[in-house]
Amino acid sequence: MMAAPTPKTRRANAPGPGHAPVEDAGRERLVLTFDAFHDYHRELWMRYAHTQVGGRPAAETVVDTACARLKRDWKHALAQESVPRYAWSLLKEEIHRWLAERGLQPLLAGTAAFHAAITKLLRHGTRDEFTVLEGELGLYGAIADLPERQYDVIVLRFVLGEDEENVAEYLGIELATVRSQVRHARRRLARGLDMAIEPTETEG
Structure with missing residues (x-):
């Protein structure tokens, strides 16, 4: 027959003072x-x-x-x-x-935000390529082919209009990385579309 637990044993097995409130506070903070x-x-x-x-x-x-x-x-x-x-x-x-x-691909080209941003991306609003649908789709295809990090930065920065600081914060990367990714992406897009690009303030 098992002996009844002594007061000392009961104290050892019981939660310490404030144990539950500490756990509750931790969960609440999370x-x-x-x-x-x-x-x-x-x-x-x-x-x-x-x-x-x-x-x-x-x-x-x-x-x-x-x-x-x-x-x-x-x-x-x-x-x-x-x-x-x-x-x-x-x-x-x-x-x-x-x-x-x-069985879908990202639908960026069909959004109003994309159409509003295309001229801003390479800063050539007067170029014929940006006044017809073929030019828009060509730019979309070039954006879609960017490496993933560059794609995200370009969409956030130019399509959604976030400033560089916000892009860095949302993606959890350095501001210098955002600027570098934009620089590389713009050059890659220009090569892919056989266009010259105008330097931005951060590139100038």
Whole structure:
């Protein structure tokens, strides 16, 4: 027959004073930090997803799924070198999954934001290539062929109109990296379209 636990044993097995409140406070902090991150990033994520999947309902589905994954992994995310970069990778994975399930490619060329941005990207609004649909689609194809980091920077910077500081913050990269990616992307696009480009202020 087992002996009844002594008061000393009971004290050893019981949670220490304040144990549950400490755990509750830790969980609450995680929730608060996630909510703040989510509120700050969601609008931009929605705008970016919209350029890729072509409609707000689809964008909401993709972003909601990415946010749910991020919330489940939030503690792990906080341990990463860059939380925004880790979160962005989850968003991109969900976008790629959504498109792949439907056999689609990113729908950037069909969005109003793309058509509003094409002349600004290479700063040649008077060139014939930018006044006809063929020119727009040619630029879209060239953008689509950019390396992934350059593609994201170009879409955020020129199509969605974010400034360089915001692009750096949303992607979790250095401001100098954003400027470098824009520089390389513009030169690559110009080569692909056989065009000269005008230098930007940061390149001049």
